[in-house]
Amino acid sequence: MTRSASSGPAFVAVDWGTSSFRAALVGGDGSILAEVAGPDGILKVEGGDFAGTLRRQTGAWLSAMPGLPVLLSGMIGSRNGWVEVPYAATPADPISLAAGILRQTLDGHPLLFVPGLMHVDAHDVPDVMRGEEVQVLGAGLALPDAEMVLPGTHSKWVTVRDGRITGFRTFMTGELYAALKGHTILGRLAEGDAHHADGFAAGVLRGYATPALSHALFTARTLPLTGRLAPEAVASYLSGLLIGAEFSGALAHAEPTLPHVAIGDARLVDLYRTAAALIGLDLHAGPHHAAVDGLVALARALDLLPGAAA
């Protein structure tokens, strides 16, 4: 097959998470031909009508190209998603993830659900992710040895060696922030959500230095109470505390010689890079299309990209 023949649409890449839906039409050479995105995360799909959502978002591509495969990663493959795909195990690379794919069919299109990933640590404690593993493998194409952080509701710190995921750890930073901000006295002391640079910095440094998080959190009450922290700085201070504690916990287990890379939501990547600079860590911004890059690598492992074999 020639390269020109392979540059037509080869598959649809779908990154379908809890709160967002992103899809790309990918050419046979791995290039992105078109993209759509929307807020139709799996928790927002009414009545579990995932097929209807996929048709609505990508129907123009699917109906124009009968039999076009759809490769789906993220929480869509979880217990609360379309089908539950068993977790693959670390170490993981595109070939081992491809081996765990669960296949279905929709309107004559193969649906290929990518498994999430489970890592069991030295203490026999499991950790899991769904979707981030594809982003990490995508970013690992550019940087095959790195510690990668994916900030978010459940932040992931992932070790990549020779383009394989060898281990990872989750920190509940985003969800803790939301619960503390919305449902404790700390949130009631905060005035507004606007970023406050000094409050954030103070939080990062204290969170990074203090081993006892549930004690350090109380300073988000006592510092404003004693006039040492302005009410409009409390939310950023709290965010900084949690991110600082995340860095402290994650770096204790990181490979010291590897470069550190942040990927994912641009605003969060900026925030984490600011926090990293405060504690003297070089944290680089990773590639933007990591999810699609990872799905392309998977598609290659699945022989869905005939023209890109070279």
Add this chain to the structure above:
Amino acid sequence: MTRSASSGPAFVAVDWGTSSFRAALVGGDGSILAEVAGPDGILKVEGGDFAGTLRRQTGAWLSAMPGLPVLLSGMIGSRNGWVEVPYAATPADPISLAAGILRQTLDGHPLLFVPGLMHVDAHDVPDVMRGEEVQVLGAGLALPDAEMVLPGTHSKWVTVRDGRITGFRTFMTGELYAALKGHTILGRLAEGDAHHADGFAAGVLRGYATPALSHALFTARTLPLTGRLAPEAVASYLSGLLIGAEFSGALAHAEPTLPHVAIGDARLVDLYRTAAALIGLDLHAGPHHAAVDGLVALARALDLLPGAAA
């Protein structure tokens, strides 16, 4: 004044917190003559009618004894209470707390509001409490050198030397538990609130051993997900995680030669003693009437107990 004359009512002791009201009629020899308790914590008093609540709960005592003083400790002296009493500073004993009392009058009765306590640590970070300091001083009459833990919404670990409070640290254990249980994915995985001994023990040991709390918390998701923790054990596991982390953080700063004593709510004292045994710590149960004992010590410092001078 003779002892028999002093055994009549000398003052009313009120321990008035966020969610509960307790009062005792105290005799001139420091004995408890009568007690009342109710759920009228300061957050439940409609329209801030604290005077009405006090009259309703203790009116029979007050109207029978004109001029009888009322000594009040706890959140009633906070910004959200009746009057805001400035914090006293560590080190603190009954005499220094008595010096910070704020006086008002109600129906001819002196109202004596006890200050809360502020401790500023070596890093210039303030910590505060209101009410617990009186309980600690009360317990300190029986054990003047101890590390005392008061488990609760905001657990306090307090160092007592020669009957004086020399320092303390707050852990937001109870409030964190409620926020995580009620408003995160961890709560949605839990089936029921019944105590589960094995789940609690596993949580305590992991929380005590793991420095990164926001990572350890995620195990309350992954362990049930992988069948290693029963859904009905999740709540107790989460509680254990937070209490284990509290012990780890608190013991890192405790005076190793002092006995450890738990005071306060009987159910929580039992739970903390169970946790302590799991990590090899001797945690003794303190006296039951610590709050009244502390208020009696304050009353003595204020010369409200003429017959008890000996």
